[in-house]
Amino acid sequence: MSNIAELKSRGSKVMHGIDATEIAKHQLLRQLKFDRIIFNFPHAGFFSRESTECQLGRHRKLVSQFLMNAKQMISENGEIHISHKTNGFHAQFKVESIASSHGLRLMEAVKFKCGHYPGYNTKYGFGGDKNFNPNPSKTFKFGLKTLPPS
Template sequence: MSNIQKLRSRKCTVMHGIDATKVTSPHLFGGKTFDRIIYNFPFAGFFKNLSREATLRKHRRLVSLFLKNAKEIIGENGEIHISHKTNAFHIEWNLESMASSHGLRLIEAPEFDQSDYKNYNTKRGFGGDMNFNCYPSKTYKFGLKRAQVQLLS
């Protein structure tokens, strides 16, 4: 039985192929909230003709829009998980700062463990070579800042 089938047998809602920047579209979830929203290795694409700074802005914009939207559909104690590389260019995405600007706080950031995602494979490696190395990476876990949780109660 696949992981998706196991989750569905437990009455979990499993969705993929969703535009990460539009997760609050009313027709997608009809007002549902979620305990966990997971986004493994967000990546806006390869931009060979753009400068490093312009490319960084595209990646940051993708994650920022995702966080802004995902925040609206997590429950009071819900979490947003982003697995993300922690070396070189990726560290400049400043996930913690970005999340904070959207009213989210870092709960923890353990090292990414691919065994947590049995049979997980990324779609593309660097340059589209189908050989993406997930390490070094962390899974950043964000939740609502405490003041917002009190407002929701």
């Protein structure tokens, strides 16, 4: 709440309940362009009766739909940041490949540092209000692919 209060005191508009897979269609956001769009640790949840491939498919679809929408909303030199775990099951999300399929280029991938997001806490998407260990993870920074000079 303190972060929200701080943002509002600086004149920022704080919005909740926006579907990351449909942001380009949102009534108040669709006409805007952003320098940065950040999605930390996208995760579609776990369902114990689903196979690993089904779960991976849901996670990849979430990332794909987010990137497809975010691409429409970044400025010419804008960036889309996705912070993501890089080990085990999470390493199979194929974030870089999905971004490339949407015409985005990887600008850099850097070690995720919680300190870059004051007040940010990781939260499991299920099972209460517990934090998860974000290590090892990276922040992947994507931009629009540019055409080579003629």
